[in-house]
Amino acid sequence: MVSWIIAKPFLAGALLCAACAAVLALWFLLRRPALTRTTKLVLLAAIGVLPLAAAATGNVAGFEATKARGFCGSCHVMTPYQHDSEDHRSITLAARHARNELFGDENCYACHADYGMFGTVVTKLGGLRHIYEYALHYRNMSLDEARATIHIRKPFQNATCMHCHSTAGPSWNAVKDHASLLDRVRAGTVSCASAGCHGPAHPFSKPEAAR
């Protein structure tokens, strides 16, 4: 229990605040106390302070939860991608990054997030679009159909790879292909995930021409 609270402090705080607020609100509804100043202060806690605290910490916990691979895989069309990431024998880029402890359970988010000052907000807005598309178009689609139909919205940016692989390190530049393609990789005219380089990130990735 203590280790769970330490591991998820925002979630624990949000649940605690929500539980306290619910107890106070139920007390007011069931006991029907007179509207004295004390009652109003209790209601300020039950309706204002505690729910606001629960919402604030709950939103942080919610944002953290949306980074998890399980969250992405909870839409059925994404389960093959999730299973590939979790397959210890898979050698795809996604699976290899999932085995890296720096990415771990958040490997979908780490590679598909936009970075920069408003990266998180832009990523979350993109996530809303995914939910809209899923609810309206892909909800009842079979997996085979989804694999053939669903594609990444815009070409995968090298900048995302370069968030970790800066292209400035000596070990990176020691690879001859890296050194010879340095400018093109930085300019994004050659994709890190192109055939002949590191290949597609997922076993179901589609070539550019097929989209």
Place this chain on the structure above:
Amino acid sequence: MIKFRLSAMTALRISAVLTLVGLAFMAWSMLQPTPMPVMLAMSVGQGFGCTAFALYLYVVVRDIRRARREQVPGARDPS
């Protein structure tokens, strides 16, 4: 024009119920963090919560204004 005036107790009871509904959405999203609960908590749930708090503030402000009116001698009785 029909004027609908909510008693303080009724407004606060509605507010408490809305709070409980909003909290239920929030707890659901935290215990089952899948897209639909998270989306509902961050939109509908927070809508319920904000409405509940607005209702509470409405009651408090109305009470304060009434108390001030009663303190001023010769103030017009709204009833």
